Amino acid sequence: MTALALGVLSYGLMQTMLVPAIGIIQGGLHTGATAATWAVMSAPLLSSAILTPVASRLGDRFGRRRVLLWVLVAYLAATILAMAAPDIGVLIAARAGQGISLAILPLAFGTVPSILPAERVHGGLGLLSGLVGGAAGIALVCGGLIVDHGSWRWLFVVGALLVAAALILTYRYVPADDGQPAGGSDPIGTALLAAGLAGILLALTVGPSNGWFSPAVWILFLGGLSALTGFAAVERRSRHPLIDMELVLHRPVGIAHLAAFVLGTVQFMYYVLVPRLTESPRATGGFGDSVTVAGLVMLPSTLLVLPAGALAGRVIAQRGSRSPLTVGLLLAAIGAAMLASVHGRPWQLALCALPIGIGTGLVMAALPAQIHRTVDPARAATANGINTIARTIGGAVGSQLGAAVVLNSLGAGFPAAFWIATAVGAGGAATVFAGSGDRGNDRRTTEPARVTVRR
Missing domain, CATH: 1.10.287 (Helix Hairpins)
Known part of the structure; x- marks a missing residue:
């Protein structure tokens, strides 16, 4: 579990640690804002959306440990290349290579049931899920401190050390699994x-x-x-699909994918807009603070993600995953509404975002649990990979939608964007509550032939 947690942590940190460094990278590599944004966000987002379902499918076929090791090797090589990138083109290519790191999540989630006793599986999934959200906020603070006092290249040094440690521990301690090698490619x-x-x-x-x-x-x-x-x-x-569509269209699994999309939309709108409001000059409606202050504003919310995930693990073990999914999305919507209404001071941003942190922890823990209780273990990595991609696409929608709303006026666009996030979160919570049909701790049954969803 320590090895898996370190791999997930390395992804969570590198996911957002570079966000405060966009302007620094732009100046350091003498490039434009568009190219710098591609290097920090767009390139890894696009590559991860493509590579993650492929890696997840390979994990189910050839063994999750084996594929996880190759993913970590590729991730480490891309991180080292990014650290030494001489120009923006090489950095964009290296960041695209780092997109493979998203595959760590479904591979790690799919491994947990095979290394923990049944009564501790939900707690293990909650721990890994909480690390994803919690690490993102801590990364903003660390990234701000590093770029305020040193070179942006040190961000990749820190990332490379974490990935190398995860690779060594995974090789040493994570047990091998056989997978299901039968079946062709697609x-x-x-x-x-x-x-x-x-x-x-x-x-x-x-x-x-x-x-x-x-x-x-x-x-x-x-x-x-x-x-x-x-x-x-x-x-x-x-005959050998990359993704069994039953893992997308079957209602209990589809509800998990919808919840992931909604969470990603609200979460990334928060990640993009709160730092922008904090760092923008006062003349444009912002607070004019440093990137370190922006990270500190977001820290209280993200520190709540991990304990909320641990709490959700206990609730899920007793009552099922529908309650944490519904309550988590509802809390995220409440936090967005509070940000839309009260955002005049940095401390108000930190306070109003607390429900988003709690909601993120609840939902992130409930997503793999919902998949675990409805999907055959042989397809767990694939299903978790689809779920991770749903959250990634939601994040793309949230970040780009938020940027579009505040494009002409930060002062007027900030509350408008978070009212949109409120509607998305509330609608997602209502849909999950009405459609999940959670039946608590039902014993799952495996259906015959190619149907891999447990009804």
Whole structure:
């Protein structure tokens, strides 16, 4: 568990530690704001959306430990390349390589049931889930301190040390699993999935700068949607699908994916807009503080993620996952409403965001638990990979939507963006409550043939 936790922690830290460094990287590598943003956020987001379901499927087929080790090796190599990047092009390529790190989450979640007793599985899943959200906030503080007092390259030094430690501990302590090597590959499905996700995420990335109704954005969006439609049709007919569509469309699993998308939307809107309000000059409606202060504003909320996840693990073991999912999304919506209403001082931002931290911990712990209780263990990594991608896409929607709303006016756009987040969170909570159909601690049954969802 320590080895898995360290791998998850390395992902959580590198996910947001570079966010305060966008301006520093832009100046240090003599590039524009768009290229710097691609290096920090867009490149790893796009590559992770493509690589994670592939790595998850490989983990189910060939063994999660084996694939996790290769993921960590690739992650470490990309981190070292980023540390030594001589120009922005190399840095963007290295950050795209770091996108493979997202696959650590489904592989680690899928491994927990095989290394812990049944009564401790939910607690283990809650621990790993809490680390994802908690590490993100701590990373903002650490990233701010490093870029305020040293070179941005030290961010990758810290990341490389964590990844190397996770690699060594995983090799030494995580037990091997056999997987299910029978079955072929799915190159057509993989290509369609990559094209679909890339098209939609690129549309969300370039929308604020090119205009949401520009031809380029609509071509990317419609092309991505068409590719995903084709992917669904191919997967239903494939003998060895990359993703069994039952893992997407079956209601108990689909509810988990919806909750992940909603959480990602609210969470990343918070990650993008609160630092922007804190760091922007007073003349534009911000507070004019440093990146370290922005990280400190977000720290109280993120420190609550881990204990909330631990609490959710106990609730899930006794009552099932519907309550933490519903309450967590509702708390995230309440926090967004509080931020929309009260945001005149940095301390008010820190206080109003506390429900978002608690809600994040509850939902992040409940997501893998919901999958664990409804999906065959042989497909757990694949299902968790889909769930992780749902949260990633939600994060892309939230960050780009938030950036678009505040594009012309930070003062007016900030509350408008969080009222949108409130509606998204509340709608997600209502849908989860009405549609999850959680039955507590039912014994699960494995269905025959290719149907891998437990009813």
